[in-house]
Amino acid sequence: MKTVLISGAGVAGLTLAHWLHHYGFEPTVVEKAAAPRPGGQAVDVRGVALDVADRTGIGSAIRNVRTRMRGMSLLDPDGNEIHRSTEETFSGGRLDNDDIELLREDLTDILYGRVRAGVELVHGDSVTVLTERTNGVHVTFERGAPRVFDLVIGADGLHSRVRELVFGEESRFLHHLGTYLAVFGMENFLELTDWQVWLRDGTAGYGIYPVRANTEIRVMLGFESAPLGHDHRDIEQQRRLTADAFAALRWETPRLLKAMAEAPDFYFDSMAHVRMGSWSRGRVALLGDAGYCASPLSGQGTSLALVGAYVLAYELGRAAEGPQGRAGRHGAAFARYEERMRPFVEMNQAIALENPGGPASEESVDRAKNAISLDDA
Template identity: 50%
Template sequence: MTNTKPNTKPTPNHTKPKNGPHAHRNLRILISGASVAGPALAHWLHRYGFTTTIVERAPALRDGGYAVDFRGGAHLSVLRRMGLLDAVEAARTGTGSMAYVNELGKPVAKLPADLFAGDVEILRGDLARILHDATAGHTEYVFGDSVTSLEEDADGVHVTFERGAPRRFDLVIGADGLHSATRRLAFGPEERFVRHLGVYCAIFTTGNHLGLDRTGHAYRTANRLVAMYSARHNTEAKAVFYFGSPELGLDRRDVVRQQAVLTEQFTGNGWQSDRLLHDMRYAPDFYFDSVAQVAMDHWTRGRVALVGDAAHCPSSLSGMGTGLALVGAYVLAGELAAAGGDHRLAFARYEEEMRAYAEGCRKMGDGVARLMVPGSRFTAGLLNRYYKLMPYLPGKDMAAKIARRAAENITLRDYTAAEVRTAPAVRAGR
């Protein structure tokens, strides 16, 4: 893995709090979503002396799931500054290259590891667990609930929940992903911000019946791709399906209908398709969603801000979302601390710092979707041939280099001056 030195520049004077040290305002912060961006934000806010509550819709922390990756200096630098790089590296999947196979399962081409798995690859649920455990001692976690309304006044936000009693917070941050409820409540309906990229994706855990050893196999046909990769030291595997389709308007919670659609799409598709469709019915976890991006002119409004996929999801196929969520949390918390809790100043600085970076990461997701499932058999065959020849071509590392450049295209400010203002007990415990 790369070990790029942290790229730091001092916080400029105009972000310094006007009221001097210990002048934090807006101390009580509600975060919606306990996956990557939410707990990472809570980690930093606590270090700067804020008090955080995280509300998560799922009844408990969502374990396992698919593999996500970090690539390049900015991502690794934030993990290192959080003191979590070792824990993340210890839980890495160690997945190597991915092979494209023919109908008989014979490898015909290879996708290099750095393109497929970045510098450090980890299961999303394992990452969420590490972040949760690092924050549970100081953050209030409320599982099985969701924000239902946000009413802002001059001093704060009155928040109502599906289950819990209404509460007041100074600020509310939506870290609740692609289908963010916070975004809907504060900015408007999802259709205004979420763009379907013409591809659907399904993922679930299954047995490693192919005996894959830290690798994956993918089988591509016209408009479809089915794949398996090993996980958790080869003791299990993840089954992955992609297919091209216009928006289907499926209910996101209707798993029966989603599985029926997948069955229609992949029955008789060849290789492991039928076997995996059978396994799907017994999977402990089943994820199905549109491959989509989020584009917004602003990520903040009044006392509400968005972070991670809720603000700028670059799509699940970009390989950028997790690092982007982590960097966004670092910047948002840092700017809040640097501004002494002045949300107007901090939110403006957050948008300014993150805009170009998020845009660059989003571009990575633009073309990948259609490349993943080319519309015709001819193009699918051509792509397989290209991957086969790729190791011998002069531009063989180009795609990985472009991805790395996008992931590193931010100069992380050093917010440690803001950290000095936090309570001594917080500093001692870090």
């Protein structure tokens, strides 16, 4: 039980690769993107996930690149300020707590720095067939030659290919939460200085905040809708759906939509939960959004990825201890990983549903972000 294929080079996959290497495994990470993905929204590392970051050796690095927001303004549909706060922001919560908000791309860059020396990284390829046999999982890739691994971990996100191959069609597991989100970057034409603005009109709205020393902004466009049945691979279709949802909004909306149409880092997807009866089957297990997405509405997806990776690696490492490596104990490790993580996942998924259209209470977030022990043996 030494070789492990990890599908997906996001926060979950890279963190798992680091810890598996730490425990003596030989991890290979395969990522369909040709290079580390740019762009994306600000993400949060909270509660027990901060302990994981420190144990991973990235705590100081992520604190150095955290966002430095001073507060936020709420705007009416014409862009007039109707409320402001210097105590909290919608994206990061209270400004006086120990949680860390940073850009997703900064976090993944830091994690890449931790794994480059000891982990095989394969970009521009993806898994197409998984066949479990007595000697391991035979993996067919889109481009590379077939290989055999002792274990396979799907850390490949909401639309996980590993989950589809092993567990079935994603419609069985995805639960739409009534909202879609688009994210992209552009120049800071509003001249925001460490300050967020949020506007809502009817069933659509957006948040804007500066990044990169206030030289750029990230724009998050959200709108309520029943399932659209869109193709998650068709970016132009996604741009059209978003533009249609925001066509009637005023203030700077036309300028935002023009920039969105040209943005190279455009991202779009349904806000959804992934709910499954089990996260493993045989020699294959799921991690992070692939197995238990809590959606950006929870603000806890990144923390679940970090904690889940740490717990899964720990349990696999413990199962592999002993003079003969306790071969075949991956099933017990997967079961223990799920036993420890499932209550934590369910509590964090629940906060996405607590206050539709707004953030969960500070008390609920505090309970959820600390609802697991890393040292539970």
